[in-house]
């Protein structure tokens with residue numbers, strides 16, 4: 001499964017990718033904002049995205065993906081510090097499949113991926 | 119500044135270090151800051167703003183403490199503050215601010231947080247966002263210490 005990991009923090013991408021690789025996911029693409037992410041969507045089967053990013057944030061990215069007929073059904077999990085109820089609801093309304101609040105553990109990430117694509 | 123606005127930051131910091139790095143941070147007694155200098159070699163800052171709220175949070179680490187956090191986060195050791203460590207400290211500040219934001223939203227206080235900025239160098243100054251007292255909360259983790267500075271102003 002080809003996974004796109006989107007976060008403006010290189011540290012956060014590294015942590016998420018380490019967790020994914022340890023769980024056997026090896027086909028991973030990175031992007032540091034929404035614009036970069038959109039240019040790397042080809043063949044992507046799961047998107048893990050941050051919300052707060054410069055250039056294009058995660059919520060705008062979700063809207064773009066959902067409005068693009070080529071990618072509109074790709075599962076998206078948001079991994080973000082935005083844990084307030086209103087933000088979670090807004091993300092879900094805009095088509096996010098699941099939601100993880102930072103800080104997280106490896107187990108939380110892998111369980112959510114299983115639930116979305118398993 | 120109301121202590122009710124300090125506790126969400128303390129809780130969030132302790133929770134972040136525990137979950138992301140399995141480190142136990144212990145808070146000491148907060149005090150009011152009396153100059154603009156920070157104690158650390160590297161500082162991550164997040165500003166917050168909303169119609170009625172202005173403020174910022176800064177996490178300032180001596181080099182050794184920053185390197186310990188970096189290793190805890192990534193599982194990789196490094197012996198100097200580099201771009202990766204700067205990014206890591208910025209993201210820790212982001213997660214701590216986000217956690218506090220979430221707790222405060224539950225109390226009916228909502229605000230937006232900025233993307234992190236990181237300052238490196240001894241004796242650097244931090245410009246906080248509100249013209250209100252800055253509260254310093256010292257923390258210890260293993261043998262290292264660092265501080266969190268918080269200021270928040272409610273306008274109306």
Ligand SMILES: [Mg+2]
Nearest residue numbers: 008050052053
């Ligand atoms: Mg971010």
